[in-house]
Amino acid sequence: MENATHGRMRGVTIVKPIVYGTVARLLSEKREDGHTHSWTLFLQSLEGEDMPYIHQVEFRLHDSYHTPTRIVTKPPYQVSETGWGEFEAGVKVIFIDQNERPVQFYHPIKLFGEDPDKVPVIYQTYDEFVFIDPS
Numbered sequence: 001m002e003n004a005t006h007g008r009m010r011g012v013t014i015v016k017p018i019v020y021g022t023v024a025r026l027l028s029e030k031r032e033d034g035h036t037h038s039w040t041l042f043l044q045s046l047e048g049e050d051m052p053y054i055h056q057v058e059f060r061l062h063d064s065y066h067t068p069t070r071i072v073t074k075p076p077y078q079v080s081e082t083g084w085g086e087f088e089a090g091v092k093v094i095f096i097d098q099n100e101r102p103v104q105f106y107h108p109i110k111l112f113g114e115d116p117d118k119v120p121v122i123y124q125t126y127d128e129f130v131f132i133d134p135s
């Protein structure tokens with residue numbers, strides 16, 4: 001039943017903790033194309049629970065990658081590639097609820113850690129989706 005506020009829950013704020021980032025590993029063999037690492041750019045909920053409120057996640061890689069915009073429509077929301085260097089990747093999260101504007105942010109593809117003994121190189125950011133007066 002639609003409530004009196006045109007479908008929105010006035011005064012309600014829903015907070016969904018998330019984590020996004022990269023995991024990178026050195027490739028075991030030298031490659032003709034000069035690629036030195038494999039990496040995965042991911043977005044997940046903090047506790048690993050489902051995120052049924054997401055329609056799709058667009059990962060925007062450096063233009064030198066084939067098909068630099070990777071659209072993922074079901075979990076796990078991640079993209080895995082190989083490469084030789086670090087760059088900023090874009091992430092655009094589009095929600096099921098079309099009243100919610102997409103969320104866009106950037107995250108470095110980080111291959112090189114401070115401590116060479118720490119493998120894989122994990123570089124992640126804790127954040128949250130905040131839905132105010134959700135539908």
Ligand SMILES: O=C(Nc1ccc(C(=O)N2CC(c3nccs3)C2)s1)[C@@H]1CCCN1
Nearest residue numbers: 033035062064065066082083084085086087
């Ligand atoms: O490294 C950097 N930018 C990078 C962009 C893309 C990179 C990469 O790794 N790859 C492109 C992909 C391809 N392979 C074959 C054809 S395209 C493998 S690296 C900057 C430069 C200074 C500091 N960081």
